[in-house]
Amino acid sequence: MEKSTGKLIQEALLKAISYETYRSLVSQLAKEGKSTGPHQTEALTNYTQLNDRRMKRWDKTLKFSEEAVAKIKTVNNKITWLVLTESWCGDASPSLPVMNKIAELNPNITLKIVLRDEHEALMNQFLTNDAMSIPKLIAIDGNTSQVLGDWGPRSKAATKLVEDYKAEHDTLDAQFKEDLQVWYNKDKGLSVLADLLETL
Numbered sequence: 329m330e331k332s333t334g335k336l337i338q339e340a341l342l343k344a345i346s347y348e349t350y351r352s353l354v355s356q357l358a359k360e361g362k363s364t365g366p367h368q369t370e371a372l373t374n375y376t377q378l379n380d381r382r383m384k385r386w387d388k389t390l391k392f393s394e395e396a397v398a399k400i401k402t403v404n405n406k407i408t409w410l411v412l413t414e415s416w417c418g419d420a421s422p423s424l425p426v427m428n429k430i431a432e433l434n435p436n437i438t439l440k441i442v443l444r445d446e447h448e449a450l451m452n453q454f455l456t457n458d459a460m461s462i463p464k465l466i467a468i469d470g471n472t473s474q475v476l477g478d479w480g481p482r483s484k485a486a487t488k489l490v491e492d493y494k495a496e497h498d499t500l501d502a503q504f505k506e507d508l509q510v511w512y513n514k515d516k517g518l519s520v521l522a523d524l525l526e527t528l
Contacts, residue, residue, distance in 0.1 A: 330449075331449065333450075333453045333475065334473060334475075336447070336449055336450040336453065337410060337450065337466065337468060337473070337475070338473070339447075339450075340410060340442045340447050340450050341408070341410060341440060343442060343446070343447075344410060344440035344441060344442045345440070345441050345442070346439070346440070346441070347424065347427075347428040347431070347439050347441060349441075350413075350424075350441045351383060351387075353415070354376060354379065354380050354383065354415045355380050357373075357376050357380075357415055358373075358376050358377040358379075358380040358415075361373050361377075362376070363375070363376040363414070363415045363416045364376075364414045364415040364416070364443050364445070365414050365415075365416070365443065365444075365445045366445055371416075372415075372416040373416075375415075375416035375417075375418060376415040376416050378418075378421075379415060379416065379417070379418065379420065379421040380415075382421040382422065382509075383421050383424065383425055386421065386422060386425035386426075386517065387425050387428070389516075390425055390426065390429050390516070390517050391516070392429065392433075392521060396521055396525060397433060399525055399528070400430050400433045400434050400437075400525070400528070401433060401434055403434050403436050403437060403528050404436060405436065405469070405470065405471070406436050406438075406469075406470025406471060407436060407437050407438070407467055407468065407469065407470055407476065407528075408437075408438045408440060408467075408468040408470055409427060409431065409437065409438065409439045409440065409465050409466070409467055409468075410440050410441075410442065410465070410466045410468060411424065411427065411439065411440070411441050411442070411463050411464065411465045411466075411480075412442055412443070412444045412447060412450065412451055412454070412462050412463065412464045412466075413441060413442075413443070413444060413462045413463040413464075414443055414444050414445065414462060417462050417463060417481075418505060418508070418509065419461075419462070419463060419480075419481045419482050419486070420462060420463040420481075421512075422512040422515075422517060422520065423463055423480070423482075423483070423517075423520045424441075424463060425517065426517040426520040426521050426524065427439050427465065427520075427524065430521070430524060430528075436470070437528075438470070444460060444462050444464075448460075451464070454466060454478050456480070456481060461480065461481040462480065462481055463480045463481055464478060464479075464480040464481060465478060465479040465480050465524075465527075466478045467479070467527055476527075477527050479523060479524065479527055483515075483519035483520045483522070483523045484519065484523055485515070485519035486508065486511070486512070486515075486519060489508065489511060490504075490508070
């Protein structure tokens with residue numbers, strides 16, 4: 329019998345780790361020349377190392393406006409953000425630090441992380457265009473355990489860039505992936521922040 333989404337979420341939460349633990353894991357894997365997930369390739373290792381450097385930078389440099397901080401602090405019901413990701417995921421490196429900073433600003437928001445490939449059944453409940461795209465944030469009511477909504481794998485603004493490029497070129501090539509990271513750097517996490525403030 330297939331498990332319900334609620335049951336899959338509860339099981340995932342039992343295995344979930346904090347952002348700090350996730351960051352330590354990614355840093356350690358980067359040092360060892362490895363990545364999360366069952367498949368180890370040079371490309372996945374390179375992405376993991378790149379993401380470790382990016383998240384380090386984001387953690388240091390992210391700044392929110394006073395207005396955004398005030399809005400985050402108004403959340404007075406308990407919410408858990410359960411995020412499915414992997415160390416090699418290029419879209420996770422700019423968005424996870426934003427999620428973490430939001431959670432740090434309000435004790436009612438708890439950020440928990442699990443690895444996608446260890447939770448395939450749960451991932452399959454939250455596909456994007458039939459794909460296991462990550463990061464995927466699932467917002468859960470802290471009192472009722474109901475799913476309040478989900479977000480990911482990218483901000484609306486980044487998704488539009490991806491869709492426009494795909495429409496023109498049929499595929500996302502290495503050049504586009506580089507361009508997208510440049511865009512993320514210029515965006516400074518603001519488009520992710522805007523989306524997540526809407527979900528709150």
